Amino acid sequence: MEIHNLSVNPSSIVNILTLRYDPSITPNLPRKTWEDFVPTNNLHNSKIIEGLICDSIQKKLKAFDGKKISIALSGGVDSTLVLSLIRKVDPDIDIHAISIKFANSVDETNDAAKIADTFNAEHHIVNLENYLSELPRAISMIKMPFWDLHWYYVVKTSSTLSKILISGDGGDELYGGYTFRYKKFLSLTSDNSTPMEKVLAYLECHERDRVPDQEKIFNHKSNFSWESIHKLLFPYFDNKLSRLEQVFLADYNGKLLYNFNPINTRIIKEFNMELFTPILNDELISSGPHMKQSEKYDEINDIGKLPLRGILENNGYDSLVGKQKLGFNVNTINLWKNHGHNLCKEFLNDSRIVKDGWINDDWIQKYIDSSELDVKYVNKFFGLLAFEIWYRLFITKEMNSNTNLN
Numbered sequence: 307m308e309i310h311n312l313s314v315n316p317s318s319i320v321n322i323l324t325l326r327y328d329p330s331i332t333p334n335l336p337r338k339t340w341e342d343f344v345p346t347n348n349l350h351n352s353k354i355i356e357g358l359i360c361d362s363i364q365k366k367l368k369a370f371d372g373k374k375i376s377i378a379l380s381g382g383v384d385s386t387l388v389l390s391l392i393r394k395v396d397p398d399i400d401i402h403a404i405s406i407k408f409a410n411s412v413d414e415t416n417d418a419a420k421i422a423d424t425f426n427a428e429h430h431i432v433n434l435e436n437y438l439s440e441l442p443r444a445i446s447m448i449k450m451p452f453w454d455l456h457w458y459y460v461v462k463t464s465s466t467l468s469k470i471l472i473s474g475d476g477g478d479e480l481y482g483g484y485t486f487r488y489k490k491f492l493s494l495t496s497d498n499s500t501p502m503e504k505v506l507a508y509l510e511c512h513e514r515d516r517v518p519d520q521e522k523i524f525n526h527k528s529n530f531s532w533e534s535i536h537k538l539l540f541p542y543f544d545n546k547l548s549r550l551e552q553v554f555l556a557d558y559n560g561k562l563l564y565n566f567n568p569i570n571t572r573i574i575k576e577f578n579m580e581l582f583t584p585i586l587n588d589e590l591i592s593s594g595p596h597m598k599q600s601e602k603y604d605e606i607n608d609i610g611k612l613p614l615r616g617i618l619e620n621n622g623y624d625s626l627v628g629k630q631k632l633g634f635n636v637n638t639i640n641l642w643k644n645h646g647h648n649l650c651k652e653f654l655n656d657s658r659i660v661k662d663g664w665i666n667d668d669w670i671q672k673y674i675d676s677s678e679l680d681v682k683y684v685n686k687f688f689g690l691l692a693f694e695i696w697y698r699l700f701i702t703k704e705m706n707s708n709t710n711l712n
Contacts, residue, residue, distance in 0.1 A: 312449060312700040316529045319664065322451060323523065323689050324535055326515050327564035331450075334567050335586065338595060340545035343555045346596040352616030355590065356391065359617075362587040363388075363395045366470075370580075376464040377427070377472040378457075379403040381418040383483070383611050383618070383627050384474025388584055390623050392472065393425040401427035402467040404460050409435045410640035421626050430467070432459050436645045437636050438688075439711050442695050446707035447576040448569050451696035453688040456636070457570050465577040475566060476586035479558045480594030482550075482602030482610040487511040489608055491553055501544035505536050508543070508556060517682045519669070523690075527663040550599045558595065585614075642684045649711055650674060650687045653694045658702055665690060 318328045403422040422429035444458035464471040494507035524530035542556035574581040618624045660667045698705035
């Protein structure tokens with residue numbers, strides 16, 4: 307693969323290693339302001355949303371000249387919903403459903419297999435012993451220092467089966483799917499909280515993305531400051547929306563725009579495939595944010611994506627999915643113990659990002675050999691590993707993109 311000339315953007319590195327997304331990326335989807343999340347009466351109910359998704363699917367399949375399609379199937383609400391509606395629109399099309407089985411992690415592929423069987427889709431399981439093994443190849447494709455790139459393996463498998471890959475992306479951001487942070491945010495704030503207090507609470511709710519001594523990770527070249535992070539998030543919490551609506555706004559303008567969607571799009575392009583996300587059609591992107599929070603999220607029972615669950619219920623498929631959010635989820639602690647620790651020691655004990663003044667070696671040495679490392683720190687080390695690999699690929703150009711990390 308051709309290695310392009312890139313440079314290090316300090317703010318991008320700080321944001322990726324603190325928020326896990328980079329707002330300097332030009333998004334493929336429209337940014338939203340607080341006015342876009344003001345609740346509006348008489349908006350779409352489940353039946354109307356189902357019709358819009360089905361229309362989007364029908365148009366895509368009609369324009370698509372292939373006989374086979376692939377879908378990323380985690381077993382959660384979004385991918386199950388999309389699969390069910392594809393089959394409803396076209397009872398005969400060949401569907402290949404792709405799931406990932408991470409070694410030493412919770413295995414949800416049995417549930418995904420039952421869902422695939424329900425909709426007469428051929429089920430393919432990608433068994434990943436070492437999730438990090440092809441990280442250089444994946445990073446060379448996206449040209450950004452991210453490590454959580456399960457999508458690479460989904461697309462790689464899909465490329466052998468069809469020319470189009472369908473995903474359920476967008477359900478969480480449009481219809482309140484990140485329930486694991488909503489209750490905590492509400493418990494940390496009140497209606498009288500200042501915008502800055504809500505910014506700090508929002509960061510506190512992203513437990514996997516930051517560590518208590520976050521600022522000590524960086525060296526002088528990175529120019530880290532909490533002020534720049536707070537400034538980025540402040541507009542999402544300085545407006546007339548309710549507290550949860552503000553969280554919906556911040557979530558939409560976060561990883562969806564500046565991580566998931568651009569990463570997925572770049573990987574798809576490298577494999578000469580087409581990505582289709584029926585929930586992220588123009589009408590739903592426009593109307594979804596305006597739905598009342600009570601129509602998206604059941605605060606008492608802590609259940610999100612109510613309109614999408616309603617579609618499954620209306621079609622008799624609600625029993626296929628659980629109440630809690632599912633997704634492609636690797637057990638990072640076990641990944642660290644089995645592969646990550648050794649890889650991080652190999653790359654970070656002789657680190658280019660340390661030698662060139664971007665990352666603080668004292669922080670690395672303080673934690674890298676800790677016997678019981680917290681998952682927050684594991685995620686941070688994987689982020690540094692991705693930065694180091696990206697740096698060796700694009701800055702020092704000493705690494706081959708086909709290097710396998712075994």
